[in-house]
Amino acid sequence: MASPEESPGRRLGLVFFWIYVALYAGFMGLVLFRPDLLSLRPFGGVNLAIASGMGLIAAAFGLALLSLVVRPGR
Amino acid sequence: MLYESSLLAIAIFASFVVGVIGLSFFLGRKGQSAQAYYAAHGEVHWFVNGIAFAGDYLSAASFLGICGMIAFHGYDGFLYSIGFLAGWIVALFVIAEPIKALGRFTFADALDARFNSRGIKLAVAISTLVVSVFYLIPQMVGAGDLIVPLLGLPHWAGVVLVGVAVTLIVVTAGMVSTTWVQFIKGSLLVFFCGVLAALILDRGLAVNAGRPGTERLVPQVRTVRPDGAVLVDGMPQSREHDLRPVGTILRLPDRYAGKTSTGPLRPLEYLSVLEDSSIVTWVPSKRVDEAGVHTTYTPVERQGVDLLKPGGYFTGLTTGKLADRLDFASLMLALFCGTASLPHILIRYYTVKDAAAARKSTVVGIAAIGAFYVLTLYLGLGAMTSGALDPTSSNMAAPLLAKSFSTTLFAVISAIAFTTVLGTVSGLIMAGSGAVAHDLVENVCGVRMTDHEKVRCGKLAAVGLGVVAMALGILFRSFNVSFLVGWAFNIAASANLPALVMLLFWPRTTKQGIIAAVTVGMAASLGWILLSADTFEKVYGWDREASLVPFSQPGLVTIPLGFFVLVAVSLLSPRSPPPVNRARGSR
Numbered sequence: 001m002a003s004p005e006e007s008p009g010r011r012l013g014l015v016f017f018w019i020y021v022a023l024y025a026g027f028m029g030l031v032l033f034r035p036d037l038l039s040l041r042p043f044g045g046v047n048l049a050i051a052s053g054m055g056l057i058a059a060a061f062g063l064a065l066l067s068l069v070v071r072p073g074r
Numbered sequence: 075m076l077y078e079s080s081l082l083a084i085a086i087f088a089s090f091v092v093g094v095i096g097l098s099f100f101l102g103r104k105g106q107s108a109q110a111y112y113a114a115h116g117e118v119h120w121f122v123n124g125i126a127f128a129g130d131y132l133s134a135a136s137f138l139g140i141c142g143m144i145a146f147h148g149y150d151g152f153l154y155s156i157g158f159l160a161g162w163i164v165a166l167f168v169i170a171e172p173i174k175a176l177g178r179f180t181f182a183d184a185l186d187a188r189f190n191s192r193g194i195k196l197a198v199a200i201s202t203l204v205v206s207v208f209y210l211i212p213q214m215v216g217a218g219d220l221i222v223p224l225l226g227l228p229h230w231a232g233v234v235l236v237g238v239a240v241t242l243i244v245v246t247a248g249m250v251s252t253t254w255v256q257f258i259k260g261s262l263l264v265f266f267c268g269v270l271a272a273l274i275l276d277r278g279l280a281v282n283a284g285r286p287g288t289e290r291l292v293p294q295v296r297t298v299r300p301d302g303a304v305l306v307d308g309m310p311q312s313r314e315h316d317l318r319p320v321g322t323i324l325r326l327p328d329r330y331a332g333k334t335s336t337g338p339l340r341p342l343e344y345l346s347v348l349e350d351s352s353i354v355t356w357v358p359s360k361r362v363d364e365a366g367v368h369t370t371y372t373p374v375e376r377q378g379v380d381l382l383k384p385g386g387y388f389t390g391l392t393t394g395k396l397a398d399r400l401d402f403a404s405l406m407l408a409l410f411c412g413t414a415s416l417p418h419i420l421i422r423y424y425t426v427k428d429a430a431a432a433r434k435s436t437v438v439g440i441a442a443i444g445a446f447y448v449l450t451l452y453l454g455l456g457a458m459t460s461g462a463l464d465p466t467s468s469n470m471a472a473p474l475l476a477k478s479f480s481t482t483l484f485a486v487i488s489a490i491a492f493t494t495v496l497g498t499v500s501g502l503i504m505a506g507s508g509a510v511a512h513d514l515v516e517n518v519c520g521v522r523m524t525d526h527e528k529v530r531c532g533k534l535a536a537v538g539l540g541v542v543a544m545a546l547g548i549l550f551r552s553f554n555v556s557f558l559v560g561w562a563f564n565i566a567a568s569a570n571l572p573a574l575v576m577l578l579f580w581p582r583t584t585k586q587g588i589i590a591a592v593t594v595g596m597a598a599s600l601g602w603i604l605l606s607a608d609t610f611e612k613v614y615g616w617d618r619e620a621s622l623v624p625f626s627q628p629g630l631v632t633i634p635l636g637f638f639v640l641v642a643v644s645l646l647s648p649r650s651p652p653p654v655n656r657a658r659g660s661r
Contacts, residue, residue, distance in 0.1 A: 010171065013166070013167040013168075014167060014168070016163075016167055017163060017164070017167035017168060020160070020163045020167075021163075024160050024163075024410060027156070028403065028406050031153070031384045031391065031402070032391070032399050032402065032403060035383060035384045035385060035391055035392065038383050038384060039379060039383045041349075045342045045343065045345070045346040046342055046345045046346055046349070047349060047379070047382055047383065049149055049382060049383045049384060050149075050152075050345055050382060050451075053149075053152055053153075053155075053156050053451075054448060056156050056159075056160065057155070057156065057159055057444045057447055057448055058444075060159055060160065060162065060163055060440055060444055061440055061441055061444045063163070064162075064163075064166055064436070064437040064440045064441070065437060065441075067166065067167070067433070067437070068433070068434065068437055
């Protein structure tokens with residue numbers, strides 16, 4: 001079986017994976033340790049809890065789409 | 075609350091269910107080989123498979139459970155949405171392509187591709203069955219909840235109805251019909267949730283939901299007497315004397331002074347106005363004496379700003395107790411790691427033709443599922459302020475929200491929710507029947523079967539699993555379905571993910587390491603759940619303080635434990651022979 005690290009496409013996928021892990025961990029860190037910050041409304045309308053939650057969902061879709069568009073070694 | 079069934083609702087519901095079962099019988103004629111039954115010939119188009127992923131994944135927990143949790147507790151339900159979707163990133167970037175290349179029919183095929191070990195097949199088949207059964211429970215509970223208001227039947231009847239319908243779907247055509255049921259259900263679910271969200275925004279927010287009768291903010295008491303009779307505020311429950319529907323806005327923001335309704339709102343404006351409003355939520359408290367079990371629902375005025383931040387359901391986030399925070403972190407870790415470990419999701423990768431199709435279908439799945447989870451926020455908040463909530467059942471929030479618009483929409487949404495259950499349960503039963511017939515009977519016990527016998531064995535296993543699912547659905551009826559799904563994710567992530575990830579990324583992994591990781595991960599997470607405070611309180615009815623583990627969700631301990639056991643046992647056991655790539659060659 002070929003190691004997943006050997007394919008450039010898979011390697012890029014893993015980079016995207018770790019980017020998302022950082023975003024997810026950052027968000028969960030806020031929820032766990034500074035939930036008060038999530039009540040702030042830096043963008044005027046909705047609070048940071050809603051904005052960052054929606055942002056995480058959008059980031060998942062954005063990275064997924066990017067992984068289809070950017071495929072090194074195709 | 076007592077519900078009145080309507081003929082129109084029953085007609086729409088019946089047409090959905092009959093349509094889905096009819097489609098199954100039609101597709102069932104197309105192929106009866108093992109390859110067709112377990113993997114739909116591997117010829118499903120990636121787009122169809124992507125929407126079917128959504129159909130598979132958006133279970134009763136997502137639709138009924140999250141909406142209900144948001145409606146009753148605010149933002150915390152949305153945390154489930156975020157965690158559920160994040161899990162797809164693991165599936166897309168880590169699991170999708172290799173699992174397609176390694177497997178054939180079942181998850182065990184993939185884990186065993188390098189080793190051809192009966193021990194791996196046995197351990198993974200048992201883990202598949204345990205996860206599938208734990209995931210089946212909330213689906214069946216949700217089915218029962220839906221049937222009560224829709225058809226006016228008792229909860230158990232809904233459970234039996236879905237059990238029989240799903241068993242028919244799976245037995246008739248296996249993965250082919252299951253895929254199309256999930257495709258149809260996934261499309262309908264996302265589309266109609268979009269319609270419902272548009273109606274919510276168009277209606278805007280109104281004091282007392284603009285409905286007379288909802289402004290009475292006095293506690294309501296529901297008593298269940300030892301003989302089973304139900305009293306409401308001390309008098310026998312009847313349609314004329316029942317619990318009042320709840321969930322209203324008490325005050326709109328100052329900028330709407332003198333008005334009782336906002337009129338249509340834009341999506342972000344809706345959230346912003348709600349955040350500045352005062353909302354009435356109803357808090358239950360239970361008391362038991364010789365006269366029966368009394369549940370008092372007390373109205374509490376809360377600020378929107380408090381409901382739209384974490385801590386409404388996961389109260390431990392605000393108490394500062396370490397164990398409560400660890401409990402939450404553990405759940406979020408399990409949601410993240412669990413998706414890519416769910417056997418019924420993994421087997422869907424075998425229905426497309428190659429790794430590229432597997433990747434593309436995952437992206438389509440993420441788009442559909444992500445859109446749905448954004449909509450759940452509006453559905454939950456819309457239900458919270460609709461004046462239509464049943465204080466006794468959080469799972470009914472979404473259908474009752476639809477009912478606040480029209481009976482037809484209620485019937486359509488309930489029928490879709492029911493089809494949701496059908497789709498997910500059929501996927502789970504497919505995964506379970508594959509584990510029994512293909513992994514246990516054929517590969518572990520070594521029973522040689524013809525192609526026809528393999529299919530028949532799978533169908534018999536499906537019937538058995540259907541019966542088990544029905545029994546558990548009746549047993550666990552009082553639970554929030556999202557909460558129950560959390561257990562399945564914990565077990566899946568603890569038992570399956572360490573073995574899958576290490577097999578892909580660590581060449582030193584041995585078969586002994588995989589068997590140990592799956593077995594220990596599964597046993598540890600299951601044992602932890604059975605000894606947890608939540609189980610003590612909600613299943614055994616014991617004092618939660620007597621629990622033997624520090625927090626209820628096991629993932630934070632048992633997922634790393636799975637990795638640790640795999641590494642330790644692999645290092646202590648002899649190196650495995652070079653890969654044989656048996657699965658790829660056999661296709």
